[in-house]
Every structure is written in structure tokens, then in C-alpha cells.
Amino acid sequence: xxxxxxxxxxxxxxxxxxxxxxxxxxxxxxxxxxxxxxxxxxxxxxxxxxxxxxxxxxxxxxxxxxxxxxxxxxxxxxxxxxxxxxxxxxxxxxxxxxxxxxxxxxxxxxxxxxxxxxxxxxxxxxxxxxxxxxxxxxxxxxxxxxxxxxxxxxxxxxxxxxxxxxxxxxxxxxxxxxxxxxxxxxxxxxxxxxxxxxxxxxxxxxxxxxxxxxxxxxxxxxxxxxxxxxxxxxxxxxxxxxxxxxxxxxxxxxxxxxxxxxxxxxxxxxxxx
Amino acid sequence: xxxxxxxxxxxxxxxxxxxxxxxxxxxxxxxxxxxxxxxxxxxxxxxxxxxxxxxxxxxxxxxxxxxxxxxxxxxxxxxxxxxxxxxxxxxxxxxxxxxxxxxxxxxxxxxxxxxxxxxxxxxxxxxxxxxxxxxxxxxxxxxxxxxxxxxxxxxxxxxxxxxxxxxxxxxxxxxxxxxxxxxxxxxxxxxx
Numbered sequence: 019x020x021x022x023x024x025x026x027x028x029x030x031x032x033x034x035x036x037x038x039x040x041x042x043x044x045x046x047x048x049x050x051x052x053x054x055x056x057x058x059x060x061x062x063x064x065x066x067x068x069x070x071x072x073x074x075x076x077x078x079x080x081x082x083x084x085x086x087x088x089x090x091x092x093x094x095x096x097x098x099x100x101x102x103x104x105x106x107x108x109x110x111x112x113x114x115x116x117x118x119x120x121x122x123x124x125x126x127x128x129x130x131x132x133x134x135x136x137x138x139x140x141x142x143x144x145x146x147x148x149x150x151x152x153x154x155x156x157x158x159x160x161x162x163x164x165x166x167x168x169x170x171x172x173x174x175x176x177x178x179x180x181x182x183x184x185x186x187x188x189x190x191x192x193x194x195x196x197x198x199x200x201x202x203x204x205x206x207x208x209x210x211x212x213x214x215x216x217x218x219x220x221x222x223x224x225x226x227x228x229x230x231x232x233x234x235x236x237x238x239x240x241x242x243x244x245x246x247x248x249x250x251x252x253x254x255x256x257x258x259x260x261x262x263x264x265x266x267x268x269x270x271x272x273x274x275x276x277x278x279x280x281x282x283x284x285x286x287x288x289x290x291x
Numbered sequence: 292x293x294x295x296x297x298x299x300x301x302x303x304x305x306x307x308x309x310x311x312x313x314x315x316x317x318x319x320x321x322x323x324x325x326x327x328x329x330x331x332x333x334x335x336x337x338x339x340x341x342x343x344x345x346x347x348x349x350x351x352x353x354x355x356x357x358x359x360x361x362x363x364x365x366x367x368x369x370x371x372x373x374x375x376x377x378x379x380x381x382x383x384x385x386x387x388x389x390x391x392x393x394x395x396x397x398x399x400x401x402x403x404x405x406x407x408x409x410x411x412x413x414x415x416x417x418x419x420x421x422x423x424x425x426x427x428x429x430x431x432x433x434x435x436x437x438x439x440x441x442x443x444x445x446x447x448x449x450x451x452x453x454x455x456x457x458x459x460x461x462x463x464x465x466x467x468x469x470x471x472x473x474x475x476x477x478x479x480x481x482x483x
Contacts, residue, residue, distance in 0.1 A: 024412075047363075047383060047391075048383055048384065048389075049382060049383045049389050049391070049412070049413075050389070050391045052412055053381075053391075053393065053405070053409070056408075090391075090392060090393060092393065092394060098377075233392045236362040236363075236389065236391060237391065240363060243363070263362075263392075264375070264377075264378075265360065265361045265378055265390055267362045267364060
């Protein structure tokens with residue numbers, strides 16, 4: 019019986035959240051959002067989606083927890099090494115033709131890929147000419163990103179990815195170790211600006227040479243995907259490069275006509291003139 | 292995109308498989324042939340590099356349209372969709388797939404539980420969930436969700452499975468409607 023009213027309850031919950039906190043989740047992809055909502059229902063021991071309405075309205079901490087869960091923080095250094103290899107081989111030579119290079123990493127989560135990019139640029143002798151803007155809407159993730167400190171236990175995975183991506187030395191040369199942690203060198207973070215930016219509500223970043231937004235659009239429905247894809251494209255200079263996630267799909271999006279494919283398997287595109 | 296007929300999706304079959312699942316899937320799909328009028332979504336635990344070979348072999352074996360899933364891909368009757376490595380495959384709506392990179396479930400991404408739960412959420416009683424060979428307990432939570440939504444659950448008989456733990460875990464939920472070997476499962480799917 020409850021399932022009949024599920025869509026109505028979901029709608030009411032999202033309306034309540036928007037009215038109370040101003041957060042807009044209405045255009046998030048449904049399956050992933052339902053998974054998160056279920057998780058909260060189970061934690062709050064409630065049977066119905068609508069039971070979360072009073073909880074979220076009256077308990078700011080419970081809602082803050084929900085917001086935190088709604089942002090995906092799954093990332094790695096040199097995640098999808100094939101992608102970074104393609105970047106190194108085919109995109110870096112393009113970037114080298116510019117005197118100054120602006121890179122936007124949209125939805126950077128805890129920042130590992132921004133540091134990966136900085137390392138890659140350093141190895142290609144480009145870092146001094148680059149500014150990386152790494153943004154996310156989760157303040158908690160940004161705090162970790164700014165610190166550049168990650169668990170030591172991740173290092174073997176990170177080294178493996180780095181090596182598969184065509185790295186020149188060892189990641190240990192870019193970080194210091196201690197207290198079961200690794201901390202990336204300040205020289206890298208000097209070229210990275212971490213900032214809060216919400217793709218759903220905030221505007222364009224100007225004139226980027228390269229925009230990375232990997233596995234973020236999958237959390238949005240078609241309508242919002244369209245809108246954000248347009249935002250990403252509008253943030254690129256003419257013939258700028260856009261990188262999406264490995265299994266992301268823009269073929270049904272209106273803005274896709276503004277892009278040409280550079281590397282289909284790795285989802286690397288170029289903005290048309 | 293090759294489509295046999297564009298009729299609305301009324302029911303859906305979701306399959307979970309892990310260790311030993313490759314050959315189990317080949318057997319089922321060979322037996323089943325290409326005459327089925329529903330989408331089949333498959334979550335087979337795999338690494339990122341393994342997926343292309345899996346899709347090609349299954350497509351050759353069955354003469355069916357077998358696709359590696361992409362985010363927001365339309366879903367058609369008579370096609371088989373495989374979860375890609377390192378992404379969860381989900382049923383987004385009655386005619387669309389979606390992907391996520393959420394946390395691993397039972398150490399797995401893609402995870403059977405995620406696929407089954409999303410299928411139950413969208414299709415309710417019109418879901419048939421099948422748990423094949425595998426060496427962990429992924430799928431057990433998903434099987435419960437499918438059953439609660441009124442769908443059907445089939446487990447591969449553990450004695451016929453290369454790895455027994457996954458079908459056993461599904462059976463131990465008490466939610467299975469049938470326990471069959473691979474030929475039996477193909478026959479079950481052929482029923483109208």
C-alpha cells in the first residue's frame with residue numbers, strides 16, 4: 019500500500035527540504051536518491067518517506083547528515099588510470115601551446131584528483147603555468163581536500179593507479195608520511211584553489227582550457243544534466259576540453275551538439291568553435 | 292540503436308552473479324535464445340577491463356542485443372544490459388537505466404543488492420530476480436526487497452553452482468520462489 023504514495027511522499031519531502039533549507043534536490047536522479055533516503059529511513063527507524071519530513075524540518079543535524087550523504091565522496095588518486103594516461107598523451111600537448119592554463123575540476127569531492135592533476139602537470143613541466151580550480155558543494159569534503167591529508171592505507175592503491183597512468187616516479191616523492199597519513203606537498207596545492215560551488219544553483223566559471231566533471235552528472239536527472247552540461251560547456255574557452263566519467267552519456271542532451279569527441283571510450287570532448 | 296519492437300516495458304528480469312557467473316550466464320542465455328519480451332539487467336562482479344569481452348561473448352552466444360550499460364540509457368524489451376566495472380547499475384524508471392559510483396556494497400561495485408533494490412522500487416511485483424553462482428552474500432538484501440515488493444525470486448541450486456555462497460545466502464532469506472539449475476532457470480524465464 020505504501021508504495022502507491024511513494025512518489026507523492028518523495029515530492030512532499032523534497033518540497034519541505036527546499037522550503038526549510040533552500041536545498042534543491044528535485045532534479046536529482048531518482049534511483050540514487052531513493053537509496054540514500056532509504057538509508058536515512060532505516061537509521062531513523064521509519065517506514066515511510068513522509069516520516070522524514072518532521073525529522074528534517076525540526077532536526078538540523080539530521081538534515082545536515084542527509085546533505086552530507088547526498089554528495090558522493092568516492093574518489094581516488096589517478097582514478098581510472100586509463101583516463102589519466104589519455105590526458106597525458108593527447109590533452110597535455112594541446113595545453114602546452116598556451117601561455118597560461120586554467121583548469122576547473124567540478125565536483126572534486128575530497129580532492130584526490132585535483133592533486134593527481136597537479137602531479138601530472140608537474141611531470142609535464144606545466145604546473146607553473148597552471149591554475150586549478152577544484153570545487154564541490156560539500157564543505158566537509160573541501161576541508162579534507164584543502165588539507166591534502168589522506169590515510170596512509172590508501173597509498174598502495176594510489177601508487178598502483180599512478181603507475182598505470184604512466185607516472186614517472188613514485189607518489190611518495192610528492193608527499194610526506196607520518197601519523198598513518200600522507201600529506202601532499204604544498205608546492206602542489208599552491209596551484210590549486212579549493213572553493214565551494216554548487217552545480218545546481220551556482221553559475222559559470224570563465225574561460226577554462228580544461229573542465230573535468232567525472233561521475234557527477236550521473237546523479238542528476240536528464241533535465242538537470244542538460245542544464246549542468248550547458249554550464250560546463252559555457253565555462254570553456256573555444257576549443258576547450260571537457261572530461262566526463264567513463265560510462266556517462268551525453269548523446270541525448272541538447273548541448274551535446276556543441277561538443278566534438280576527442281576520445282570516446284574515455285569521454286573526452288572538445289568545445290566546437 | 293537496434294530495437295526489435297518499441298513496446299512499453301511491463302516487467303523486468305534482474306540477474307546477479309559473481310564467481311563462476313560468466314559461464315553460468317552463457318548457459319542461461321544460450322538456452323533462452325533471443326525470443327524474450329522483457330529487458331534483462333545483469334550485475335556480474337567484474338573488473339574494469341573484463342567487461343568488453345563479457346559483452347562480446349554473450350552477444351555472440353545469444354544473437355541478442357547485449358549492451359554495456361551507460362548512465363541514462365533507454366531500456367528496451369528483448370535486450371540484455373550488463374553493469375560496467377566500478378559502477379552500480381540501477382533501474383532509474385520504467386524505461387531508463389542509471390549508474391552510480393556510490394560506496395561498494397558487500398565489497399562490490401557493481402553490487403547485486405543495488406540493482407535488485409532499484410528494480411523492486413520501480414517495478415514492484417513485475418520483477419523477477421535471479422541469483423546465480425558467487426562467493427559472497429551480495430544479493431541477499433536485494434532478494435528481500437524484491438520479495439517485499441511482490442516480485443519473484445529464483446536462486447540457482449547451490450549444488451549446480453560453481454560457488455555456492457551467493458545462491459545459499461539468497462535461499463536463506465526464505466524469499467525464493469524457485470530453486471533451479473541453469474537450464475531450469477532458462478525454462479522459468481521462457482514462461483509467459
